[in-house]
Amino acid sequence: MAKLKSMTDLHNRNSHVLLARQPIYDRDLNIWGYELLFRSSTRNLAEISSHAAGDAATSEVLLNAFGEAGLYEITGDRPALINFTRKLIFNLPPFDPTRYAIEILENIDTDAELIRALQKAKQNGTQLILDDFILNHRSAPLLHLADMIKVDVLAISETTIAKYAKVFLPRNIKLLAEKVETYDMYQYCKSLGYQYFQGYFLSRPQIIHGRKISENKLVVLKMLAELQKEDVSLQEVSRILEQDPQLSYKLLRLVNSAAFARVAKCSSLQQAVTLLGLAHIRSWAGLIAMGTLEDKPEALRQQSIERALMCQSIGKKIGHHDAQEYYTIGLFSLLDAFLDLPLDDILDRLQLPNVFTNALLSNEGFMGMALQTTLHYERGAFSQVDFKALEHFGITPEFLDASYRDAISKADILIKDL
Numbered sequence: 001m002a003k004l005k006s007m008t009d010l011h012n013r014n015s016h017v018l019l020a021r022q023p024i025y026d027r028d029l030n031i032w033g034y035e036l037l038f039r040s041s042t043r044n045l046a047e048i049s050s051h052a053a054g055d056a057a058t059s060e061v062l063l064n065a066f067g068e069a070g071l072y073e074i075t076g077d078r079p080a081l082i083n084f085t086r087k088l089i090f091n092l093p094p095f096d097p098t099r100y101a102i103e104i105l106e107n108i109d110t111d112a113e114l115i116r117a118l119q120k121a122k123q124n125g126t127q128l129i130l131d132d133f134i135l136n137h138r139s140a141p142l143l144h145l146a147d148m149i150k151v152d153v154l155a156i157s158e159t160t161i162a163k164y165a166k167v168f169l170p171r172n173i174k175l176l177a178e179k180v181e182t183y184d185m186y187q188y189c190k191s192l193g194y195q196y197f198q199g200y201f202l203s204r205p206q207i208i209h210g211r212k213i214s215e216n217k218l219v220v221l222k223m224l225a226e227l228q229k230e231d232v233s234l235q236e237v238s239r240i241l242e243q244d245p246q247l248s249y250k251l252l253r254l255v256n257s258a259a260f261a262r263v264a265k266c267s268s269l270q271q272a273v274t275l276l277g278l279a280h281i282r283s284w285a286g287l288i289a290m291g292t293l294e295d296k297p298e299a300l301r302q303q304s305i306e307r308a309l310m311c312q313s314i315g316k317k318i319g320h321h322d323a324q325e326y327y328t329i330g331l332f333s334l335l336d337a338f339l340d341l342p343l344d345d346i347l348d349r350l351q352l353p354n355v356f357t358n359a360l361l362s363n364e365g366f367m368g369m370a371l372q373t374t375l376h377y378e379r380g381a382f383s384q385v386d387f388k389a390l391e392h393f394g395i396t397p398e399f400l401d402a403s404y405r406d407a408i409s410k411a412d413i414l415i416k417d418l
Helices: 002-014 056-075 112-123 158-171 183-192 215-227 234-242 245-255 269-276 278-291 298-318 323-332 335-339 343-350 354-362 365-378 387-391 397-417
Strands: 017-025 031-040 080-084 100-104 127-130 148-152 174-178
Touching: 017 056, 017 298, 017 365, 017 397, 031 056, 056 080, 056 397, 100 112, 112 127, 148 158, 158 174, 158 183, 174 183, 215 234, 215 278, 215 335, 215 343, 234 245, 234 269, 234 278, 245 269, 245 278, 269 278, 278 298, 278 323, 298 323, 298 335, 298 365, 298 397, 323 354, 323 365, 335 343, 343 354, 354 365, 365 387, 365 397
Parallel strands: 031 080, 080 100, 100 127, 127 148, 148 174
Antiparallel strands: 017 031
16 A cells, blocks of 8 residues: 555656656767756746756756656656756765766856765766856866766857867767757767757758759658648548558558557558548658658657657647647648758648648647647747646646657657557
8 A cells, every 4th residue: 555655646746747858869860868858837837947047946856756767768768868956966866877967057066075976976877967068167177077068059159169079079078069950050060079969950951942852752742742632532542552562561560550559450551541540541651651761860750759649639638620630730840851841832732721731830720739839848948838728728737748758658669660
């Protein structure tokens, strides 16, 4: 009975924490780790981000709520980067020290006592990261301990970005470029030797004016356009999909995977189309088709699945549209990044109903509300979520937190199945 009470208490604590994770990519754009952004939903409405200055109580809420098992649920076998205040550095959580990294805030008071605490953490296997690095009297004494330095590329000049690479890489200090907003900046930092990257550059298109869309992307675009036609029939959908054996195989494998958990297995594509229905097939075929684009990393597909699943969860509460349409909105919100075309250009070619186009371009309507909420949550911008409007549909902060975690968990499964 005591164990049951303990688990119930843990669940209750979990429900009071809003949490988002921001991926950190390596040089090949694989996900290396996650920075955790969070807020205690019951104690304040101010955003607590990776750059919030010293709220030890909120940090403790996160660490107490998730425990060892919860941390693995959020980050898998990848490291979790967490901002540690001075207070928390002296009271490290009882986690496996190799499962998380300490981000040391730029305004922390540096003295002999802090140095000793950080040395002990490092000896136990915890990585030490200097956050928002600027060389000054606070950061200088920490350089000999640092495993990694996070460089805010929006806050300094390209000259300084290059200088840091020249100074710190020979000392075996790894460099993480954060707030990378464009592929040009990613390529620049990569050329200098930076090993890790964080920012929204991956979810934005690489638009080069005058360049023709590649043949494989043109095929995907045409297929999506055919599938989205309002008068398309199940028979026509089957015909379209059967033209691409790879797509047919992947779709059939997905339908028979653990993600769908069906008792009866589908033995043909036409059977799968009939069982799942048009809305489902449109969404999943679109996902798989975009996944065939070889120049796009798996991380982008994972992000699109997470968005789609969270939009779908929110949409089930809001209503007014089929849940699968909400899924499609989340999935298509990254079409520009997949196809490297402006989103309005893509939507013109797809000829989607106005309700879809308005939601994707202007966050209008109920589907736009679901998408906007998902984007704010994904970025840890909790203060921008319109909780008051969402209350009308019975959507609470706790519901969003549960939906986000569920989307992460299901996306991890789907990526493996795909």
